[in-house]
Amino acid sequence: MKKTTLAFLLLAVFATMLIAGCTQVQTLPAPAPAATAVPTYVQNQQGVAIIRTVTATPTVAPPMKTIVETAVSDGRFTTLVAALQAAKLDGALSGPGPFTVFAPTDDAFKNLPAGTVESLLKTPEGQLKQILLYHVVDGKVMAADVVKLSSAKTLQGSNVNITVKESVVKINDATVKITDIQTKNGVIHVIDKVLIPPK
Numbered sequence: 001m002k003k004t005t006l007a008f009l010l011l012a013v014f015a016t017m018l019i020a021g022c023t024q025v026q027t028l029p030a031p032a033p034a035a036t037a038v039p040t041y042v043q044n045q046q047g048v049a050i051i052r053t054v055t056a057t058p059t060v061a062p063p064m065k066t067i068v069e070t071a072v073s074d075g076r077f078t079t080l081v082a083a084l085q086a087a088k089l090d091g092a093l094s095g096p097g098p099f100t101v102f103a104p105t106d107d108a109f110k111n112l113p114a115g116t117v118e119s120l121l122k123t124p125e126g127q128l129k130q131i132l133l134y135h136v137v138d139g140k141v142m143a144a145d146v147v148k149l150s151s152a153k154t155l156q157g158s159n160v161n162i163t164v165k166e167s168v169v170k171i172n173d174a175t176v177k178i179t180d181i182q183t184k185n186g187v188i189h190v191i192d193k194v195l196i197p198p199k
Contacts, residue, residue, distance in 0.1 A: 067101055098140035
């Protein structure tokens, strides 16, 4: 009788250990799925395939240019740049700023009456300088802010009128063609006419 009881107890203990062991196996966390890699294979000098590790090189954005440098590199503002240099304003517009420039293109200067540019260049620090300053506003005024204004005071001292109609923005009678050309010391908005300050 004692042998039977002892055998029964041993059997019960073994069964308990077996159940506990099964429970422990079931509660183990599932292995994480293996990462999928796409290796690049190349051959070394002995013809053995090896894995080549490609290291990505981070791209570095080129340094921003000043207003004058941007106008020079753009290629559409050769007359404006020449006028700024003649009026000795290129140094100021290369300074820290920030400035907002309503920049007339070469075509805009061509639309002036014949001989106007040549006449202005004869006395560059006179009327020409005043005209150029009339295209510059102190501070960095992005297009989203320009459309909220009805006028803006220029470095020449007079205001330009700003109107918005059916998504067309005008500075006086000039139409803004391109906006928000960001530079190191401000922003350029391209216009299709030369602005003439009031007398």
